[in-house]
Amino acid sequence: METIFEERQDQIQVTNAETAFEIACNKDSLAGAVSQRACVFCGSRVVLYPIADALHLVHGPIGCAAYTWDIRGALSSGPELHRLSFSTDLRERDVIFGGEKKLYASLVELLDRHQPKAAFVYSTCIVGLIGDDILAVCRKVTAEKGIPVIPVMSEGFKGNKRAGYLAACQAMARLVGTGDTTGISPMSVNILGDFNLAGEIWLVREYFKKMGIQVVANITGDGRVDDIRRCHGAGLNVVQCSGSTMDLAKIMQDKYGVPFMRVSYFGIEDMAQALYDIAKVFLPHDPDILRRTQELVRNELSGLMPRLKALRKDLEGKKAAIYVGGAFKAFSLVKAFRHLGMKTVMVGSQTGTQEDYKELAEITDEGTIIIDDANPLELSRIVKDKDVDILVGGVKERPIAYKLGVGFCDHNHERKLALEGFEGMYNFALEVHRTVTCPVWRFTPRRSGVPIGKAPASETFTATNEEA
Numbered sequence: 001m002e003t004i005f006e007e008r009q010d011q012i013q014v015t016n017a018e019t020a021f022e023i024a025c026n027k028d029s030l031a032g033a034v035s036q037r038a039c040v041f042c043g044s045r046v047v048l049y050p051i052a053d054a055l056h057l058v059h060g061p062i063g064c065a066a067y068t069w070d071i072r073g074a075l076s077s078g079p080e081l082h083r084l085s086f087s088t089d090l091r092e093r094d095v096i097f098g099g100e101k102k103l104y105a106s107l108v109e110l111l112d113r114h115q116p117k118a119a120f121v122y123s124t125c126i127v128g129l130i131g132d133d134i135l136a137v138c139r140k141v142t143a144e145k146g147i148p149v150i151p152v153m154s155e156g157f158k159g160n161k162r163a164g165y166l167a168a169c170q171a172m173a174r175l176v177g178t179g180d181t182t183g184i185s186p187m188s189v190n191i192l193g194d195f196n197l198a199g200e201i202w203l204v205r206e207y208f209k210k211m212g213i214q215v216v217a218n219i220t221g222d223g224r225v226d227d228i229r230r231c232h233g234a235g236l237n238v239v240q241c242s243g244s245t246m247d248l249a250k251i252m253q254d255k256y257g258v259p260f261m262r263v264s265y266f267g268i269e270d271m272a273q274a275l276y277d278i279a280k281v282f283l284p285h286d287p288d289i290l291r292r293t294q295e296l297v298r299n300e301l302s303g304l305m306p307r308l309k310a311l312r313k314d315l316e317g318k319k320a321a322i323y324v325g326g327a328f329k330a331f332s333l334v335k336a337f338r339h340l341g342m343k344t345v346m347v348g349s350q351t352g353t354q355e356d357y358k359e360l361a362e363i364t365d366e367g368t369i370i371i372d373d374a375n376p377l378e379l380s381r382i383v384k385d386k387d388v389d390i391l392v393g394g395v396k397e398r399p400i401a402y403k404l405g406v407g408f409c410d411h412n413h414e415r416k417l418a419l420e421g422f423e424g425m426y427n428f429a430l431e432v433h434r435t436v437t438c439p440v441w442r443f444t445p446r447r448s449g450v451p452i453g454k455a456p457a458s459e460t461f462t463a464t465n466e467e468a
């Protein structure tokens with residue numbers, strides 16, 4: 001059985017101190033390789049979905065809407081309109097005669113019924129093919145109803161998931177700058193690229209509050225249209241999932257002069273570093289902010305470290321494989337596993353850039369497999385060959401782990417337990433501990449007859465075509 005397609009060899013590299021690290025990425029997925037990635041439309045949908053008081057209308061066949069229905073469990077502290085997945089449900093007849101009339105009628109009906117603050121209209125593959133002019137329809141409805149109706153140019157086939165992120169940022173950028181910035185403090189931030197899957201934004205906002213920083217807009221988790229309209233008045237954009245929202249940060253810097261900073265709220269070092277970096281930006285406004293931040297971090301760590309130590313005892317020496325959407329999260333995960341005494345043997349992403357992968361190669365041990373846009377076949381082979389104890393991924397990676405009899409941690413859309421911040425680090429460690437030490441793995445083929453932690457030495461993985 002072929003495990004690595006020849007055409008994909010330059011997207012899989014093993015780190016080696018002797019040779020320079022080179023990896024190909026941001027390419028269209030190989031046809032037939034069943035990529036773990038999603039389409040352009042899905043990319044834009046995941047970014048915009050958590051804007052909770054907007055109406056999200058998928059212009060396309062019902063399958064596109066079903067595919068992305070409630071795609072992030074993004075929590076809202078108020079309206080829940082985002083949880084509904086509206087679709088124009090295009091049929092054969094619409095494909096032949098055009099879907100613009102149906103789109104117009106759907107928009108008018110939905111806006112009258114739900115009275116949203118704005119509407120996003122997503123273009124899907126078939127709309128790109130039949131050439132419906134969704135811009136004209138959106139313009140018309142905006143004029144008639146007096147609320148922003150924003151087209152999202154996200155035809156699924158026109159690139160990879162990253163193109164969807166860009167389409168989403170361009171759509172949001174049409175809202176930014178249209179609201180009143182009165183009352184915004186110079187010590188203020190927008191939170192970009194956090195999707196509030198399990199209430200993390202509320203946790204991070206609490207840290208900012210203790211530091212004396214105002215949050216103008218959550219973009220996009222627990223997002224609100226009015227906040228986004230005025231967020232160009234904030235002093236700083238703090239970008240976590242940079243793959244998905246960096247384009248918006250760059251647009252805002254160019255257009256409104258709002259600087260941005262890339263951060264991660266996962267793991268101890270990165271969370272603390274994020275707070276210190278943000279505090280330093282506001283030092284000229286408030287010389288006491290650094291002291292308050294240090295106190296916050298100290299208090300959090302004094303409770304966390306003894307709890308982590310207790311879990312580390314059982315996890316020391318275990319092996320982890322990481323496959324996530326954006327590569328930036330992977331940096332924090334590698335460090336978090338190190339805190340637990342674990343070794344990362346594979347790390348990959350769907351949408352990483354050259355810079356991301358180079359940085360990953362630098363922070364991981366020699367011999368770590370770095371992989372871009374993987375498919376299930378490759379992931380399964382690596383997990384088996386490296387004899388990992390836990391695979392970290394999302395909903396599409398979960399069955400791979402369980403079928404192979406290894407632990408799994410959902411670090412993506414589906415989780416219900418916050419993994420960000422200091423409290424999140426403990427939740428992560430506890431989840432890793434529970435799955436890795438679960439006695440059930442003794443009865444799986446991989447572990448059969450071998451006590452936990454005493455698995456047979458793994459074969460060395462090589463990035464070539466091999467017979468299984």
Ligand code: SF4
Nearest residue numbers: 039041064124125156
């Ligand atoms: S936009 Fe295209 S690729 Fe994406 S779900 Fe719809 S049909 Fe599939």
